Amino acid sequence: MESRFMDTALEIAFGRMGLTSPNPAVGAVIVRDGTVVSIGGTGPCGSRHAEIAAIGAGGDVTGCDMYVSLEPCCHYGKTPPCTDAIIASGIKKVYAAILDPNPAVAGKGVARLRDSGIEVEIPGMLSQRAADLIRAFKKYILRKRTFVLAKSAVTLDGRIATRTGDSKWVSSEHSRYLVHRIRAKMDAVIIGKNTLLRDDPMLDSRPDSFSDGVKRYFLENRADVFGRDNQFLRSLLSSEISEYRQPLRVLVGLPGEVDFSRKFFRDDGYIVFERKDRLDHFLRNSTGLKSAVMRLNIVDIDARTNAEEIGLILEELADRGIMTAMLEGGGLLAGSFFDAGEIDQVIYFIAPKISGNGISPVIAAGKDEMGLSLPVRDVSVAFAGGDVLYLGYKDVYNFEMM
Ligand SMILES: NC(=O)c1ccc[n+]([C@@H]2O[C@H](COP(=O)([O-])OP(=O)(O)OC[C@H]3O[C@@H](n4cnc5c(N)ncnc54)[C@H](OP(=O)(O)O)[C@@H]3O)[C@@H](O)[C@H]2O)c1
Numbered sequence: 301m302e303s304r305f306m307d308t309a310l311e312i313a314f315g316r317m318g319l320t321s322p323n324p325a326v327g328a329v330i331v332r333d334g335t336v337v338s339i340g341g342t343g344p345c346g347s348r349h350a351e352i353a354a355i356g357a358g359g360d361v362t363g364c365d366m367y368v369s370l371e372p373c374c375h376y377g378k379t380p381p382c383t384d385a386i387i388a389s390g391i392k393k394v395y396a397a398i399l400d401p402n403p404a405v406a407g408k409g410v411a412r413l414r415d416s417g418i419e420v421e422i423p424g425m426l427s428q429r430a431a432d433l434i435r436a437f438k439k440y441i442l443r444k445r446t447f448v449l450a451k452s453a454v455t456l457d458g459r460i461a462t463r464t465g466d467s468k469w470v471s472s473e474h475s476r477y478l479v480h481r482i483r484a485k486m487d488a489v490i491i492g493k494n495t496l497l498r499d500d501p502m503l504d505s506r507p508d509s510f511s512d513g514v515k516r517y518f519l520e521n522r523a524d525v526f527g528r529d530n531q532f533l534r535s536l537l538s539s540e541i542s543e544y545r546q547p548l549r550v551l552v553g554l555p556g557e558v559d560f561s562r563k564f565f566r567d568d569g570y571i572v573f574e575r576k577d578r579l580d581h582f583l584r585n586s587t588g589l590k591s592a593v594m595r596l597n598i599v600d601i602d603a604r605t606n607a608e609e610i611g612l613i614l615e616e617l618a619d620r621g622i623m624t625a626m627l628e629g630g631g632l633l634a635g636s637f638f639d640a641g642e643i644d645q646v647i648y649f650i651a652p653k654i655s656g657n658g659i660s661p662v663i664a665a666g667k668d669e670m671g672l673s674l675p676v677r678d679v680s681v682a683f684a685g686g687d688v689l690y691l692g693y694k695d696v697y698n699f700e701m702m
Contacts, residue, residue, distance in 0.1 A: 301395050305329045305367040306426045308339065310397065312350070313369040313433050314535035316341040318485040318544055321623035324400075324437035326350040329367040330358045330391070337364055345621060349373065351382040355389045362390030369430050371400040371422075374409040383412040393419040397430030401438040429531035431697040432678075436624045438697075439644060445614040446488070449645040450627045450634050451479065452661035453687075456650065459658035460631060465498050467629075467659075472685030475649035477514045480507040481536055482647065484544035488617060488625040491564075492633030493553035502563050503549045503628065507541065517685070530680040533691050537682060548622060552613065552633055554582065558592035568597065573613050576600040610640035635664035638674070643694060646676060650688045 312327025319325070320342040328350040330337045338361070340353025348356070351372050355361060372382040372394065386394065399407055399422065410420045436447030452460050453471035461467035469476065483489060483505035491501065507515075523537040549570040564570055574582075579600045582589050599616055603609035617625060627634050627643075637643050648661070667673055676692035683689070 301421060301423045302331075302334070303423075303426060305331050305336070305365075306369070306395060306397055306423070308336070309350075309367045309369045310426065310429055310433065310531050311535060311539055312339055312341045313430075314485075314531060314539060315541070315543070316350075317433065317532075318487065318547075318624075319344060321345065321487045322437075322440050322618070322621045323349075324370055324434045326368065326370045328354040328369070330354050330361050330364050331367065332361075332364045337361060346378040349379060349382050352379070352385050355385055355391075358389075360390075363392050364390075365393045365395065366391050367395045367397075369397045370434060371396045371398065371405055371407070371409045372413065373400065373402075373405050374412045375404045377404075381409075381412075383409050386413060387416045387418065391418065393421070395421050395423060398422070398427045398434070401434065402441045428697075429529060429534075432528075432530045432532045435644070435693065435695075435697060440618060440623045444618050445611070445642070446617040446622050446625045447644050448614070448625055448627060448637055448642050449482075449486070449647060450637065450643045450662075451482065451647045451649075452629070452634070453479075453649045453651060454661050455653050455655045455658070457654045457656065458660060459655045460629060460661045461498075461659040462655050463657040463659075465494075465659065467499065470653075471649040471651045472687050473510065473514050474517055474685030475651070475687045475689065477507060477510040478518075478536060478649075478684055478689065480505050480510070481541055482626060483547055484541050485532075485536075486547045486624050486626045487622040488548040488550050489628050490550040490552060490625050490633065491628050492630050493551065493555055494632065495629040496551055496562060496564055497555060499629075500562055500564070501628070504546050505544060514685075523682070525680050525682050527680040528678050530678070530691060533680050533682060533689075547626075548620075550617070550625065552636075554579065554589075554593075554596075554598065556582070556586070556589070558589065558596065560592075560595070565596075570597060572596055572598045573601055573616075574598060575609060576602045606636050607640040610637055610642050614642060631660045631663040634662045638662050638664040643674070645693050646691070648690045649684060650690060652686050 309327040316325035338358035374383040439447045554574040679692040
């Protein structure tokens with residue numbers, strides 16, 4: 301096994317993130333005698349998987365090895381099983397970085413290949429990096445809920461805005477450039493009502509609008525990752541992002557007056573969630589809002605508790621094929637996801653400044669004892685200009701090997 305080929309497969313997988321949901325982004329590399337014959341990445345949902353793309357591009361691949369960032373599928377979904385195509389192609393050995401967490405596959409893909417005489421190896425050493433690329437898929441496939449990344453730019457004293465609500469800017473230009481790159485990998489971005497009113501954000505991905513100096517900072521020698529060697533972070537800092545879609549804009553909480561000149565409403569690429577009881581109350585008390593609601597992409601949530609509300613939002617988003625969503629503020633929104641136990645990943649940009657007072661990144665009911673705090677696991681750290689980028693997860697990723 302030559303790890304450079306699996307490195308390439310992982311880079312391809314990262315390149316496809318944000319384009320394949322709710323399918324996992326996968327990369328495949330076909331090799332003959334130490335030379336790459338072809339590569340492939342997952343297409344948009346319903347089109348070719350990475351293995352099929354690589355086989356299709358490779359001509360006669362009889363006797364070749366395949367390196368793939370995720371176990372090949374062996375079931376009929378929107379496309380036929382990749383295992384059948386691999387068997388038919390004459391590939392003699394498959395290196396898979398990690399088993400598929402989808403119960404319909406979960407080792408059965410490997411077994412199917414071995415049963416037909418193909419050698420399969422799960423080398424282990426790159427499994428951790430592969431796992432970080434499919435955490436969202438794991439939640440989606442096991443719980444049918446969208447994976448939630450809580451992003452915040454915070455001061456050293458843990459504030460996302462000053463006491464007046466001003467937050468432009470907490471973090472460096474370098475950090476903000478990375479946020480635009482993260483958005484390119486997200487299916488949706490979510491904000492709370494106060495953030496809409498206070499900041500009027502665009503919420504799109506515009507990495508090209510940053511200066512060459514900022515882009516070069518990461519491409520040159522400052523892309524080190526400390527702690528867990530996280531593939532998502534590694535690629536986020538330094539790899540080319542050539543193809544991306546804009547994320548769906550999601551607003552939680554309808555303002556009392558809807559101002560359609562806000563950037564959030566600039567086109568149809570948005571959705572608003574509001575609790576049914578609150579929406580009914582608003583509509584009873586405002587005729588102006590009634591006509592605005594008719595023009596809005598709005599979904600009412602019939603929930604009695606915060607946990608129910610957040611759970612239903614994440615199920616509704618998952619039903620729409622949204623596998624990943626980034627919370628982009630403010631503190632109350634993040635707090636309600638925290639209270640519901642639905643923050644899966646954090647990325648904090650910690651800026652070297654102290655505001656002395658202001659808004660916290662997570663305003664929740666909270667815990668009485670420090671021991672009950674949410675532990676953040678599998679942590680990685682990098683530098684972004686003068687800021688520290690801190691990335692971690694709620695869960696330790698348990699991956700199995702065969
Ligand atoms: N530094 C950063 O990374 C960053 C990023 C974004 C924003 N910000 C700053 O954050 C500040 C806004 O944050 P914020 O905490 O005041 O407000 P927020 O989280 O943006 O919005 C919260 C409001 O949304 C409504 N809402 C409806 N359903 C909700 C639910 N399930 N959970 C939470 N809220 C829900 C509530 O309105 P009602 O009270 O009417 O019910 C609530 O007050 C701004 O100053 C902005 O500049 C900083």
